[in-house]
Amino acid sequence: MGRQAVIEITCDRCTRVEHRSMSDSRPEQKEGSKEHYMFRAMYKGKMIEFEDLCSGCESIVDNHMREIDKSLTKRSPIRDKSKS
Numbered sequence: 001m002g003r004q005a006v007i008e009i010t011c012d013r014c015t016r017v018e019h020r021s022m023s024d025s026r027p028e029q030k031e032g033s034k035e036h037y038m039f040r041a042m043y044k045g046k047m048i049e050f051e052d053l054c055s056g057c058e059s060i061v062d063n064h065m066r067e068i069d070k071s072l073t074k075r076s077p078i079r080d081k082s083k084s
């Protein structure tokens, strides 16, 4: 007791170093697994990748993803105009 296996991650966005307990980590972060990306986006040839994110940056990305999802999945305003 008193000992815990932790994973040290360095945030790709703000370079903050964070420790996570093994039990907190996602399955794909477990030892021996191939490369993982917490965030990967590609649009018009531009790629944004963050292999690891600290908890602060993770919640920022969460918020942006929610916004992108909301904006992109709602009906296009151009299509609505052509109806009239």
Ligand SMILES: [Zn+2]
Binding pocket: 011, 012, 013, 014, 015, 016, 053, 054, 055, 056, 057, 058
């Ligand atoms: Zn960060």
